[in-house]
Amino acid sequence: MTPEPAFDAVILGSGPAGRGCARGLSEAGLRVAMVESELVGGECPFWACIPSKTLLRPAEVVSEARHAAGLSRPSWRWEDIRAYRDYMNSDLDDGAKFDQYSKEGIEIVRGWGRIVDPRTVEVDGRRLATARIVIATGSVPALPDVPGLDQVDFWTNRQATALNEVPGSTVVLGGGPVGLELGQMLSRYGSQVTIVEAADRLLAREDPRVGQRLGRLLGAEGIQIRVGVGVARVERPADGSAPGVRVHLQDGGSLDAERLLVATGRRPRADDLGLENLSVAHGEGGIRVDSRCRVTPGVWAIGDVTGVAPFTHVAAYQARVAVRDILGQEVQADYRAVPRVVFTDPEVAGVGLTAAQAAEQGIRTSEAVLELSEVDRLLTYGRDLEGEVGVVADASRSVLVGAWAIGPLASEWIHAAVLAVKAEVPLAVLRDTMMQFPTFSEGLQMAAARL
Numbered sequence: 001m002t003p004e005p006a007f008d009a010v011i012l013g014s015g016p017a018g019r020g021c022a023r024g025l026s027e028a029g030l031r032v033a034m035v036e037s038e039l040v041g042g043e044c045p046f047w048a049c050i051p052s053k054t055l056l057r058p059a060e061v062v063s064e065a066r067h068a069a070g071l072s073r074p075s076w077r078w079e080d081i082r083a084y085r086d087y088m089n090s091d092l093d094d095g096a097k098f099d100q101y102s103k104e105g106i107e108i109v110r111g112w113g114r115i116v117d118p119r120t121v122e123v124d125g126r127r128l129a130t131a132r133i134v135i136a137t138g139s140v141p142a143l144p145d146v147p148g149l150d151q152v153d154f155w156t157n158r159q160a161t162a163l164n165e166v167p168g169s170t171v172v173l174g175g176g177p178v179g180l181e182l183g184q185m186l187s188r189y190g191s192q193v194t195i196v197e198a199a200d201r202l203l204a205r206e207d208p209r210v211g212q213r214l215g216r217l218l219g220a221e222g223i224q225i226r227v228g229v230g231v232a233r234v235e236r237p238a239d240g241s242a243p244g245v246r247v248h249l250q251d252g253g254s255l256d257a258e259r260l261l262v263a264t265g266r267r268p269r270a271d272d273l274g275l276e277n278l279s280v281a282h283g284e285g286g287i288r289v290d291s292r293c294r295v296t297p298g299v300w301a302i303g304d305v306t307g308v309a310p311f312t313h314v315a316a317y318q319a320r321v322a323v324r325d326i327l328g329q330e331v332q333a334d335y336r337a338v339p340r341v342v343f344t345d346p347e348v349a350g351v352g353l354t355a356a357q358a359a360e361q362g363i364r365t366s367e368a369v370l371e372l373s374e375v376d377r378l379l380t381y382g383r384d385l386e387g388e389v390g391v392v393a394d395a396s397r398s399v400l401v402g403a404w405a406i407g408p409l410a411s412e413w414i415h416a417a418v419l420a421v422k423a424e425v426p427l428a429v430l431r432d433t434m435m436q437f438p439t440f441s442e443g444l445q446m447a448a449a450r451l
Contacts, residue, residue, distance in 0.1 A: 006031075006129040006130060006131065007031050007032060007033045007107075007128060007129070007130040007131070008025065008030035008031045008032065008130070008131050008132065009021075009022075009025050009030055009031075009032050009033075009130060009131065009132040009133070009134060009326065010032075010033045010034075010035065010113070010121045010128050010130040010132070010133055010134070011032065011033070011034045011035065011133075011134040011136055012035050012113040012115075012121065012133070012134065012135050012136060012137050012273065013034075013035070013036065013042065013135070013136035013137040013138055013303070013305075014034050014035075014036040014040045014041060014042055014097075014101075014108070014136075015041065015042020015043055015044060015136060015138045015303060015304075015315065016042060016044055016303065016312045016315040016316050016319070017136035017138070017302040017303025017304075017305075017315035017316065017318055017319045018034055018036075018042065018134070018136035018302075018303070018319075019034070019041070019042070019101065019319075020315070020316045020319030020320065020323075021134050021136060021300075021302060021319040021322050021323055022034045022101065022106045023101075023104065023106070024319065024320065024323035025323055025326060025327075026104055026105050026106050028323070028327055030326075031105075031107075032105070032106050032107070033106070033107040033108075033109050033128055033130070034101065034106050034107070034108055034109070035109045035110075035111065035112075035113035035121065035123055035128075036108065036109070036110060037110070037111055037112040037113075039092065039094040039097075040094040040097045040098045040101065040108060041094055041097045042138055043138055043139075044312050045089065045090070045097075046089050046090070046092055046094075047089075047157060047158040047161050047162065048157055048161065049312055050088050050089060051085050051088060051089045051161040051162070052157070052160075052161050052181060052182065052185070052343070053343055054084060054085050054088045054089075055081065055085055055161065055185050056181060056184075056185050056343055056345075058076050058081050059076070059184075059185060059188035059189060059345075060345045061074065062074055062075075062076055062188070063188070063345055064382065067381070067382030067383050067384060067385055068381075068382045068383075069382075069383065076189070078166065078189065082164065085161075089161075089162075092162070109123050109126070109128065110123075111123040111124040111126075112124070112272070113128075113273075114272065114273060114274040115133060115135075115273055115274035115275065115277055115278060115299075116274060116277060117277055117278075118133065118278060118296065118297065118298045118299055119131065119133075119298065121133060122274075131298070132298050132299070132300070132326060133298065133299045133300070134299075134300045134301070134302060134322060135270075135273065135287060135295065135299070135300070135301040135302070135305055136301070136302050136303045136305065136315070136319070137268075137269040137270065137273065137303075137305045138268075138269050138303055138304045138305060138315075139266040139267060139268050139269050139304035139305065139310055140266060140267060140269050141156040141157070141262065141263075141264075141265075141266055141267075142264055142265040142266050142267040143262060143264070144173065144231070144262070144264045146173075146231050146232075146233060146234055147232070147233040147234075148233045148234045148235045149234055149262070151234075151235065151236070152234050152235065152236055152244075152245050152260060153244065153245075153260075154234075154245070154259075154260040154261070154262050155259055155260065155261045155262065156261075156262055156263070157178055157182065157263065160182045160186070160261055161182075166186060166189045166190050166191050167186070167191050167257075167258040167259040168190075168191060168192065168258045169191060169192040169193070169256075169257040169258045169259070170183070170186050170191045170192070170193050170194070170257055170258065170259045170260070170261055171193075171194050171196060171245065171247050171255050171257040171259070171260050171261070172186075172193060172194065172195045172196065172261045172263055173196055173231060173247075173260070173261065173262050173263060173264055174195075174196075174197065174262065174263035174264040174265065175195055175196075175197030175199065175201075175202040175203065175204075175211070175215075175225075175227060176197075176202075176203065176204075176263065176264075176265060177203070177340075177341075177342040177343075178263040178265075179195055179197075179261070179263035179264075180195065180202065180203070180214070180218070180342055180344050181342060181343050181344055182261060182263060183195045183218075183223060183261070183263075184218060184221070184223065184344050184345065186261075187221060187222065187223050188221075191258075191259075192222075192224075192257075193223045193224065194223070194224035194225075194226060194255055194257070195218075195223060195224070195225050195226065196226045196229065196231060196247070196249070196255070197225075197226070197227045197228075197229075198228070198229065198230040198231075199227065199228070200227055200228045201215070201227055202214055202215045202225070202227060203342065203348065206348070206350055206354065206404060207350075207354045207355065207356075207390055207404055209369070209388065209390065210348055210350075210404060210406060213386075213387075213388065213406055214342075214344065214346075214348060214406060215227065217346065217386075218344070226249070229249050229250055229251050229253075230249070230250040231247055231248070231249060231250065232248045232249060232250045233248045234246065234247050234248065234260065235248070237256070244257070244258050244259060244260075245257055245258075245259070245260040247260065266304065266310050267284055267286075268282070268284075268285070268286035268287065268304055268305045268306070268307050269304070269305055270282040270286060270287050270305055275287070278295070278296050278299060279296075280295055280296055280299075284307075285307040286301075286304070286305055286306050286307025286308075287301040287305055287306055287307070288306075289301050289302075289306050289308075291332045291333050292321060292322070292325040292331055292332065292333070293306070293318050293321050293322045293325065293333065294325065300322045300325070300326070302315060302318035302319050302321070302322050303315035303318060303319070306318065308335060309335065309338050309340075311338065311340065313338075313339065314335075314338055317333070318333065321333045334422070336352060336401075336421060336422065337351055337352060337418050337419075337421040337422035338351065338352075339351050339414055339415065339418045341410070341411040341414070343411065346385070346386075346387050346406050346407050346408055346410065347405075347406070347407065347408065347409065347410040347411050348404070348405070348406050348410060349404065349405050349410035349411050349413075349414035350402070350403065350404035350405070350414070351402060351403055351404075351414060351417050351418045351421055352392070352400070352401050352402035352403065352417075352421040353392060353401045353402040354392065354402055354404070355367050355392050355402075357402070358392055358394070358401055358402065363394050363396075363401060364394070364395045364396055365392050365393060365394060365395055365401070366392075366393050366395045366451050367390065367391070367392050367393070367451075368390070368391050368447045368448070368450035368451050369388055369389070369390045369447065370388060370389045370390075370443055370446050370447040370450065371386075371387075371388055372385075372386060372387035372388055372389060372405075372406070372407045372440070372443055373386060373387075374443075374446065375438070375440060375442050375443040375446065376437070376438040376442075377438040377439050377440050377442065378407065378408070378440070380438055381408055385407075385408065386407075387405065387406040387407030387408070387410070388405070388406055388407070389403070389404070389405045389407070389443040389444060389446075389447045390403065390404045390405070390447065391403045391417070391444065391447045391448050391451060393427060393448075393451050397424070398426055398427045398428070399420075399421075399424045399425065399426060399427065400417060400420045400421050400425070400427070400430070400448070401421060402421065403417035403420075403421070403444065403447075405440075405443070405444075407440060407443075408440065409440060410440070413439065413440045413441045413443075413444070416435075416441050416444050417444055427448055427451055430444075430445060430448045431445065431448060431449050433445060
């Protein structure tokens with residue numbers, strides 16, 4: 001093979017982590033190659049964050065009109081919604097992104113990259129010599145071990161966000177963020193939706209109040225919620241007619257639907273990377289990294305593949321950490337204040353630890369919960385709305401270690417708590433801080449005042 005000129009860094013993957021790292025290094029004057037086996041840009045702009053939130057918004061507006069005084073309920077036009085979704089995900093065409101990164105001096109190499117050694121990556125027979133390797137291959141759906149699943153036609157988030165027609169009925173496996181967002185979206189566009197979750201509540205990693213309340217609100221919309229029951233097997237109906245799938249539950253019941261949507265989480269995409277050539281092992285938890293995102297000398301890993309937290313903003317943050325470390329700057333990753341949001345209606349947002357998680361770490365906590373109806377902004381926002389705010393403090397240090405909220409725009413106003421957790425702002429300062437009236441942010445201060 002003809003020797004290739006050396007790169008300062010070869011990055012495997014072009015999602016939020018990969019592209020953030022590539023741009024940071026390129027802007028610093030390093031020669032960078034970015035390897036991508038699918039669409040340049042990764043999961044988020046084409047199949048996840050962008051198309052899903054684009055599809056959620058029109059249905060949310062229709063619901064908002066139902067709560068606002070004096071408004072008629074607007075109608076939605078699926079063809080126009082679908083067309084705008086196609087605009088937002090670039091019709092699943094990455095040409096513009098490819099051209100943009102190329103103009104920025106980043107060489108895009110299409111294909112699957114495999115590590116030969118700490119200074120060599122092979123892509124479909126082409127060897128790239130490099131001073132550094134950054135692994136940013138993201139994650140893939142974690143499919144459950146359900147008998148018959150490989151024999152039926154099922155959706156993951158990719159098919160759900162790229163849908164052309166709304167199915168008449170859908171069974172959603174998984175009561176986590178993806179399952180709840182897509183389940184509510186499909187329901188509001190006319191699909192009869194049942195969400196099945198093996199755990200005893202929705203959003204099992206959040207405070208128990210969150211899943212219980214959200215489940216009640218989704219149920220009031222007509223979504224069937226089945227928690228605490230697993231799936232025994234799935235199959236196509238014996239006669240091959242519609243509905244398209246039959247889901248047998250472990251409690252002996254069964255569900256028929258036109259579509260099956262599997263949303264049981266994601267796992268790091270760390271297979272077939274050549275990690276054995278680095279003497280690096282990985283498990284279901286991803287590639288282990290240190291506080292500077294280093295895997296081994298000359299090799300970094302960032303984004304979902306690390307298993308730290310499967311969020312776009314975490315991927316972008318780790319990209320910044322890796323760039324600074326590669327450039328010789330002092331840096332230490334800090335994950336105490338990672339915001340997390342479920343873009344249902346109402347939204348769910350959180351940061352830091354729940355009270356149970358804090359107790360597991362030996363932290364003595366105080367906790368306060370506030371009904372959002374005590375915040376005037378909720379009353380001005382519309383009729384028959386509800387929600388709540390919770391805060392968790394380290395009682396010995398008098399600082400917040402966690403917070404959560406259910407309510408309109410929670411994704412926006414949770415960030416006051418994010419900053420408070422990150423900066424370890426004393427509770428006395430939070431209580432003395434002025435929040436604009438009337439806003440939902442007042443709820444965080446009011447809850448903190450009760451600690």
